[in-house]
Amino acid sequence: MKPKVSVFIATSLDGYIARPNGDIDWLDAANATVPDGEDCGYDALIRTVDVLVMGRKSYEKVLSFGSWPYGGIPVTVMSRNPIAFPDSLPKTIQHSSEQPQKLYERLAREGVSHVYIDGGNTIQRFLAAGLVDELTITIIPVILGDGIPLFGPIASDLSLTCVGAKAYDFGFVQLRYTVPR
Amino acid sequence: MKPKVSVFIATSLDGYIARPNGDIDWLDAANATVPDGEDCGYDALIRTVDVLVMGRKSYEKVLSFGSWPYGGIPVTVMSRNPIAFPDSLPKTIQHSSEQPQKLYERLAREGVSHVYIDGGNTIQRFLAAGLVDELTITIIPVILGDGIPLFGPIASDLSLTCVGAKAYDFGFVQLRYTVPR
Numbered sequence: 216m217k218p219k220v221s222v223f224i225a226t227s228l229d230g231y232i233a234r235p236n237g238d239i240d241w242l243d244a245a246n247a248t249v250p251d252g253e254d255c256g257y258d259a260l261i262r263t264v265d266v267l268v269m270g271r272k273s274y275e276k277v278l279s280f281g282s283w284p285y286g287g288i289p290v291t292v293m294s295r296n297p298i299a300f301p302d303s304l305p306k307t308i309q310h311s312s313e314q315p316q317k318l319y320e321r322l323a324r325e326g327v328s329h330v331y332i333d334g335g336n337t338i339q340r341f342l343a344a345g346l347v348d349e350l351t352i353t354i355i356p357v358i359l360g361d362g363i364p365l366f367g368p369i370a371s372d373l374s375l376t377c378v379g380a381k382a383y384d385f386g387f388v389q390l391r392y393t394v395p396r
Numbered sequence: 397m398k399p400k401v402s403v404f405i406a407t408s409l410d411g412y413i414a415r416p417n418g419d420i421d422w423l424d425a426a427n428a429t430v431p432d433g434e435d436c437g438y439d440a441l442i443r444t445v446d447v448l449v450m451g452r453k454s455y456e457k458v459l460s461f462g463s464w465p466y467g468g469i470p471v472t473v474m475s476r477n478p479i480a481f482p483d484s485l486p487k488t489i490q491h492s493s494e495q496p497q498k499l500y501e502r503l504a505r506e507g508v509s510h511v512y513i514d515g516g517n518t519i520q521r522f523l524a525a526g527l528v529d530e531l532t533i534t535i536i537p538v539i540l541g542d543g544i545p546l547f548g549p550i551a552s553d554l555s556l557t558c559v560g561a562k563a564y565d566f567g568f569v570q571l572r573y574t575v576p577r
Contacts, residue, residue, distance in 0.1 A: 229547035230411040241553060356558045356573060360550035366410035369541035372422060375409065377537045380563035388561045388571055392537060
């Protein structure tokens with residue numbers, strides 16, 4: 216069976232996932248306005264995820280938070296070069312230098328059923344390779360003017376099916392799309 | 397009284413209002429799937445508009461459609477250089493070489509109460525000048541990968557208030573924001 220590949224990410228209204236230098240202070244500030252216990256569906260997603268795939272930059276960003284937020288969820292970090300993972304990290308974290316298609320095929324052979332893709336560059340590479348099934352984008356009500364964009368170049372138009380749009384009282388809007396494969 | 401300034405525009409999910417060369421074939425194709433009589437609120441907006449402001453590029457694009465779609469609604473075309481309007485256009489079309497702030501102040505003095513800003517560059521200039529009160533963005537379910545972006549650089553973060561999010565059966569999502577002034 217083919218694994219399902221999900222993207223679940225927040226952007227500014229102008230489509231940035233971080234400032235030019237990677238800062239997400241604007242997202243932290245927005246999250247501080249969210250009522251306790253509301254996670255906009257993140258926990259429900261993560262409970263169904265078999266493997267979380269991210270790029271080296273996202274990995275280093277997460278490492279900088281001090282505590283590893285993913286528990287024992289298998290995490291694969293994509294990077295051309297090997298990564299020396301600190302001993303403090305769970306043994307479920309792995310490195311892959313494969314291209315998205317190869318990584319996807321290997322995960323499929325390993326019986327993985329749900330892959331969560333995180334990080335701007337990694338999301339762009341999986342989208343460009345036609346490997347994303349579902350996109351959940353939470354739009355934060357702020358315009359940043361510049362930053363690291365969620366989307367990048369693709370070879371041809373990608374038509375989507377909108378399967379949900381939810382406005383939260385605190386101003387976030389969550390859009391859900393599926394991608395025909 | 398200060399005029400209200402509205403933006404009402406469609407973008408791809410990746411935030412483009414047109415392809416790199418200005419083409420909106422993807423938008424025309426999407427609009428062809430919209431049921432007859434559904435205009436996503438455009439007519440309700442345009443009936444309250446006193447002046448429509450656009451840039452020279454948008455004006456030339458609209459001219460290329462062959463028939464002028466705005467009837468007798470006063471239209472102001474912003475352009476550094478004078479524009480020779482064809483005699484076939486309504487006499488309510490004007491040229492302005494003013495900067496956004498100056499144009500806004502003049503319209504205020506003239507008693508205008510609602511200004512509709514159209515066209516990517518013009519919207520960016522009014523946003524950057526802090527002159528936009530309301531943004532209605534209709535997101536078309538397609539990723540283009542490249543194009544003319546709705547948003548551009550701004551001097552500092554612009555926090556918005558989300559006042560609506562509507563998902564249409566045909567896959568469009570319309571987001572409405574107000575901008576605190």
